Amino acid sequence: MIVTLYRAATDLAGPWLDRHLEHRATLGKEDKSRLGERRGETRVARPAGTLLWLHGASIGETQSLLPLIAALRQRRPGLQLLVTCGTMSAAALLATSLPPGAIQQYLPLDRRAWVECFLDHWRPDAGVIVDSELWPNLLLAAKARALPLALVNGRLSERSFRRWRWLRGFARQLLGSFTVIAAIDETQRQRFASLGARHAVATGNLKAAAAMPACDETEFARFKASIAGRPVILLASSHDPEEQLVAMALAPHLTGEIAPLLLVAPRHPTRGDILLPELRPLLALGGKLRRRSLGGLPGPKDRIYLADSLGEMGLWFRLADLVIMGGSLVDKGGHNPIEPALVGRAILTGPHIGNFADLYGRLAEAGGCRILPDAGSLASQAISLLGDPAARSELASTAQRFAQAEAQVLDRSLVALAPILRALETAKDPHVIP
Numbered sequence: 001m002i003v004t005l006y007r008a009a010t011d012l013a014g015p016w017l018d019r020h021l022e023h024r025a026t027l028g029k030e031d032k033s034r035l036g037e038r039r040g041e042t043r044v045a046r047p048a049g050t051l052l053w054l055h056g057a058s059i060g061e062t063q064s065l066l067p068l069i070a071a072l073r074q075r076r077p078g079l080q081l082l083v084t085c086g087t088m089s090a091a092a093l094l095a096t097s098l099p100p101g102a103i104q105q106y107l108p109l110d111r112r113a114w115v116e117c118f119l120d121h122w123r124p125d126a127g128v129i130v131d132s133e134l135w136p137n138l139l140l141a142a143k144a145r146a147l148p149l150a151l152v153n154g155r156l157s158e159r160s161f162r163r164w165r166w167l168r169g170f171a172r173q174l175l176g177s178f179t180v181i182a183a184i185d186e187t188q189r190q191r192f193a194s195l196g197a198r199h200a201v202a203t204g205n206l207k208a209a210a211a212m213p214a215c216d217e218t219e220f221a222r223f224k225a226s227i228a229g230r231p232v233i234l235l236a237s238s239h240d241p242e243e244q245l246v247a248m249a250l251a252p253h254l255t256g257e258i259a260p261l262l263l264v265a266p267r268h269p270t271r272g273d274i275l276l277p278e279l280r281p282l283l284a285l286g287g288k289l290r291r292r293s294l295g296g297l298p299g300p301k302d303r304i305y306l307a308d309s310l311g312e313m314g315l316w317f318r319l320a321d322l323v324i325m326g327g328s329l330v331d332k333g334g335h336n337p338i339e340p341a342l343v344g345r346a347i348l349t350g351p352h353i354g355n356f357a358d359l360y361g362r363l364a365e366a367g368g369c370r371i372l373p374d375a376g377s378l379a380s381q382a383i384s385l386l387g388d389p390a391a392r393s394e395l396a397s398t399a400q401r402f403a404q405a406e407a408q409v410l411d412r413s414l415v416a417l418a419p420i421l422r423a424l425e426t427a428k429d430p431h432v433i434p
Contacts, residue, residue, distance in 0.1 A: 002170045006136050010111045017109055028270070031088055037106040040117030044103060050427045051080040052420075053124035055107055060207070060336065061130040062090040064153055066097055067209040067410055068128070073099050079424065082122055089268070089310060096311070110135040119145065125427035126420045130206070132156055136170075139177040148423040152413055153206045154183040154192060157333065157354060161191050172196030179423075182206075182416040185358035203416050204409035205359050207336040213314030213343065223319055226297040231260045231321050231386045234345075236313065237267040237335040238326030242375075244278045245329055247304060249379035254285050254303040260386060261298055265307040265316050267326060267335070269293065272308030279304060317343040322382055322392065325349040329375055334360065337369060341403035346385055346395040348378050359406075368399035 018039075025032040036042065054069065056062035062085050072079060081102040085091055094104045108114035115138045126148040132155055142149055156164065164171040175181065175192060181200040183189040189202040235246050243264050250262055266275065272293055279289055285303040290296030292312070298305040307316050317323065323340040325347060327333060333355030337347050347369040353360045363369045372378050385392040414421075 002167060003136065003140065003173065007112055010137060011113070014111060014113070017111060021109070029088070031091065031106070034106060038108055038114075039111075040108040040114035040121070042105060042121060044105065046122055047080045047101075047103070049078065049080045050424050051082055051122065051124045052424060053082045053084065053122060053127040054130075055084045055127070055133060056090065056130040057086045057107075057133055059087065059090045059093055061085075061133075061153070062094055064205075064207040064209075065128075065130055068152070068206060068413060069099065069102070071410060071414060075421075076424070082124060092310060107138075110137045112137045112141070115141050119147075126150075126423045128152055128417070128420065132160065134174050136174055139174050143177040148179045148420050149177055150417055150420045151178050151181045152203075152417070154181045154200070155188045155355065156191050161195075164195055168195060179419045180416055182413055187358065199419075201416050203412040204406065205336070205338075205356065206409055206413055208338045208359065208403065208406035209410035209413075213317060213339045214311075215314040215318050216312075219312075219315055220318055223297060223315070226299070227261060227319065228300055230258055232263060232319050233260050233382050233386070234263045234265060234307075234316050234320035234323045236265050236316065236323050236325055236340065238264060239267055239330050239332050240271070240274075241278070242326050242329045243275055245375040246324060246378065247279055247282055249375040250382070251282060251285060253379065253383045254282070259285075259303060260383075261302065262304045263307050263316055263320065264304060265313060269308040269310050272306055275306060275308075279306065313339065314343070317345055320345055322346045322348065322385055324378055324382060328352050329378075337363060337399070338403050338406065341368060341399035344396045344400040346392045347399055348372060348381055348385075350374070350378060363399065363402055366398055366402050368395065368402045370395070 021030055021035050021038055024030040025035060054065055056065045069081065082105060083094055083098060083102055084105050084107040085094060086107055091104060098104060108118045119141055128150045130153050172195065175195055175197040181192050181197050182203040183192055183200055184205040186202045189200045192200040247262060254260060254262060272291060282304050283289055287299055287302030289304060289306060290298060290302060291306045292309040317340045323345045325335050325337055327335045328350030331352050334349060334353030336356060340347055349360060349369060349371055351371065351373050360371060364371050370381060372381055
């Protein structure tokens with residue numbers, strides 16, 4: 001019954017979804033030149049040979065796919081890859097990060113005609129979906145075609161899990177579309193199993209297999225020279241109103257001749273214009289508010305710098321003496337600490353880390369990060385650590401060792417994906433007529 005109602009609703013919503021896409025395009029949230037892909041249409045031909053389809057919704061999910069893609073290509077150099085996403089920032093990342101020959105497309109919205117069009121054109125031999133992308137029309141269409149699917153980095157927030165428990169039969173139908181579910185931890189594995197998943201295993205968080213984030217050495221040298229030896233605190237992947245909360249909590253400490261510099265790197269760099277009026281009151285502390293998007297460098301008297309660029313987090317991590325992870329002072333579930341840990345940086349986070357609770361819990365237990373209740377305590381702890389190089393170094397080196405050990409998750413994920421890899425080995429080229 002629920003499936004029938006969902007299909008009917010999404011079928012009838014076609015005109016509204018068209019207008020919704022057009023509106024998002026006017027706001028700069030969709031690529032207007034590629035809106036057809038959001039309806040399952042494309043100008044790109046399906047390549048000959050075995051095709052693996054991989055999907056990550058946004059930039060975080062697509063980043064977690066990159067080590068897996070590299071490992072799969074190493075095992076099967078001739079494997080054709082189709083990688084889909086749902087956001088322009090993820091598409092921009094994939095455009096510069098995918099191996100040669102891999103195809104990047106946007107995933108269509110979950111309307112039956114559009115997902116059928118997508119699957120009719122691409123005819124993947126198997127698929128790998130990241131995180132919690134449980135789109136009913138897409139999954140049921142794949143199941144009807146006997147398309148082998150895996151869910152990696154599988155997770156359900158506590159809120160989502162509670163909702164799905166009320167729709168247990170519907171959840172069982174959808175989860176039955178997956179040949180295997182590789183969950184990020186045992187708690188998540190149990191959640192999927194309780195909803196009817198038959199082949200759920202705990203492999204760890206694939207985001208822990210992230211490669212060392214890239215950094216332009218020339219830009220690093222330029223910034224390092226402009227900072228001139230001042231200590232640097234990075235607020236990484238922040239959300240509204242975290243920038244203002246952290247900046248105001250740190251404000252009393254951003255004074256004096258050798259005051260720390262606060263780098264603010266918002267999760268969505270396009271928020272730069274919105275952040276300007278919120279951060280300008282801090283100019284009373286001294287200096288100007290310069291922005292990466294405008295090509296500026298922090299001056300010797302600047303107390304805050306807006307790192308509103310895409311794909312440069314590796315640069316900001318390397319410039320920082322200490323990292324405060326965003327998405328943790330508001331109910332966003334936190335962000336992955338593995339990249340700053342790999343770089344060897346001391347890590348602080350707020351309390352809202354539900355998306356990475358297991359990872360942060362183990363990292364904190366090992367002594368590689370500190371979990372704090374509010375912006376005030378984050379600011380106090382940051383200043384304390386800047387004044388205690390030995391404690392900061394111990395926190396950073398422990399985090400780095402932890403991150404390096406976590407990289408084994410990639411091997412566990414590949415073992416879990418064995419049914420998908422077998423399906424690819426036995427797949428027939430759809431372009432060959434028997």
